[in-house]
Amino acid sequence: MALPKRIIKETERLMAEPVPGISAVPHEDNLRYFDVKIHGPSQSPYEGGVFKLELFLPDDYPMTPPKIRFLTKIYHPNIDKLGRICLDVLKSNWSPALQIRTILLSIQALLGAPNPDDPLANDVAQDWKTDEKAAIQTARDWTSKYAAPE
Amino acid sequence: MAKVPRNFRLLEELEKGEKGLGAEACSYGLENGDDLLMTNWNGTILGPPHSVHENRIYSLKIHCGPDYPDVPPEISFVSKINLPCVDPNNGKVDPGKLPCLMDWKRQFTMETILIELRRYMALPQHKKLPQPPEGSSYS
Numbered sequence: 001m002a003l004p005k006r007i008i009k010e011t012e013r014l015m016a017e018p019v020p021g022i023s024a025v026p027h028e029d030n031l032r033y034f035d036v037k038i039h040g041p042s043q044s045p046y047e048g049g050v051f052k053l054e055l056f057l058p059d060d061y062p063m064t065p066p067k068i069r070f071l072t073k074i075y076h077p078n079i080d081k082l083g084r085i086c087l088d089v090l091k092s093n094w095s096p097a098l099q100i101r102t103i104l105l106s107i108q109a110l111l112g113a114p115n116p117d118d119p120l121a122n123d124v125a126q127d128w129k130t131d132e133k134a135a136i137q138t139a140r141d142w143t144s145k146y147a148a149p150e
Numbered sequence: 151m152a153k154v155p156r157n158f159r160l161l162e163e164l165e166k167g168e169k170g171l172g173a174e175a176c177s178y179g180l181e182n183g184d185d186l187l188m189t190n191w192n193g194t195i196l197g198p199p200h201s202v203h204e205n206r207i208y209s210l211k212i213h214c215g216p217d218y219p220d221v222p223p224e225i226s227f228v229s230k231i232n233l234p235c236v237d238p239n240n241g242k243v244d245p246g247k248l249p250c251l252m253d254w255k256r257q258f259t260m261e262t263i264l265i266e267l268r269r270y271m272a273l274p275q276h277k278k279l280p281q282p283p284e285g286s287s288y289s
Binding site for chain 2: 071
């Protein structure tokens with residue numbers, strides 16, 4: 001089946017003008033399926049880490065949001081053990097005006113601004129609220145353990 | 151139709167299983183909740199009524215390899231059972247003897263297999279087969 005023009009355009013732009021600290025490369029055998037890498041933002045506990053994600057554009061994209069999850073283990077109150085992400089723009093606040101590019105930027109921003117008041121990983125959010133300093137240290141430890149650049 | 155990649159397919163199955171949206175008599179879930187690769191699953195089948203399996207609960211293990219769902223998962227009974235499609239030594243389901251595994255299609259799910267196994271247990275030629283004691287397991 002032909003790939004919709006919208007997806008082709010987005011892909012071309014992602015390749016031609018990549019966002020700093022983010023890469024997204026489609027699989028050769030499935031152009032709706034992307035390997036994504038996001039660099040942890042500076043001055044966050046994820047700084048220095050490179051996080052792998054996978055992204056899939058379902059049939060009804062852009063009427064429905066992309067599906068995306070972390071493949072790298074990460075300690076973050078809005079990301080669960082299976083790498084699923086709690087982010088409003090991936091759910092109720094999705095709009096077809098958003099793009100792969102804007103979603104990946106939102107995820108990078110989420111790494112810089114964890115929100116324990118809207119948690120997906122309840123145990124992590126609890127740690128974050130009771131002892132933020134220790135939680136940030138755990139996030140740093142996991143970053144160096146699991147997200148070391150290759 | 152877009153081809154849903156393995157991991158997103160398994161996430162869909164997981165969510166369906168967690169929300170209990172599937173068939174009531176079968177259930178399935180991840181063996182380890184933090185297995186990012188979502189390879190190993192547990193399943194259960196409630197024995198079909200009007201058969202020797204009635205009121206028994208059977209546990210199974212399901213292994214979804216890297217090529218799932220292009221190829222079917224490996225599935226085996228943990229609870230002992232006497233059925234022609236199950237190896238009596240280790241509980242493995244013989245993919246050559248269960249129609250949905252023989253003619254596997256990409257849109258089939260773990261639930262498809264569990265439901266078909268339950269139906270297979272209730273077939274007239276299977277529903278009265280003598281069974282091992284309830285609660286025994288393959289080691």
